[in-house]
Amino acid sequence: IVLTQSPGTLSLSPGERATLSCRASQSVDSRFLVWYQQIRGQAPRLLIYATSTRAAGIPDRFSGSGSGTDFTLTISRLEPEDFAVYYCQQYGTSEWTFGQGTKVEIK
């Protein structure tokens, strides 16, 4: 399953809302759709699993939604520490795949 993320780069200001898209080449079981945040030089950090469940310690400004082939990560109000690269990932078949990432940068 190929995951295509859009946009490639999102230029926003702190306090603004960010909406990131992840589209799958075929239907994904919503139990197995995940979002990560990665800051340069660090391992990815789990944000959301099972499409909409926040991982431990993740603030509630992060939310996930979607089904089938279309999934969305929303950051309601960007904080300075949220400017990073975000990846979606699916699993549940015999091969796990990541999207190519969306960079959220400061405008």
Added chain:
Amino acid sequence: EVQLVESGGGLVKPGGSLRLSCAVSGRTFSDLYMSWVRQAPGRGPEWVGLIKCKADGETVHYAAPVKGRFTISRDDSRNTLYLQMNSLKIEDTGVYYCATDVPYSGGGAFDSWGQGALVTVSS
């Protein structure tokens, strides 16, 4: 809190071999599904493979680019995960992470990651 510590990275020539290890503490290792994820310079993460726990048959799945060249194994008595990499190619260069998932999430929601081991394949 689970801790994962990789070791064994380094520089290797194309066609060569390398073995990575991942020592795990803080959770019952024998209950865990364990994965390897790599990241080439400037690229996104790429899943390499997964090994299930003994109770689920220690089933192993591999990504297509590494199938037949890489072998994932585990030693529950040592709380350690391994990645044996043979016939290495230049495109295998990257940081290799071991990771484990949110309990009962099915193996792919990686909430714990190691610090990464750098593998460089170059002549």
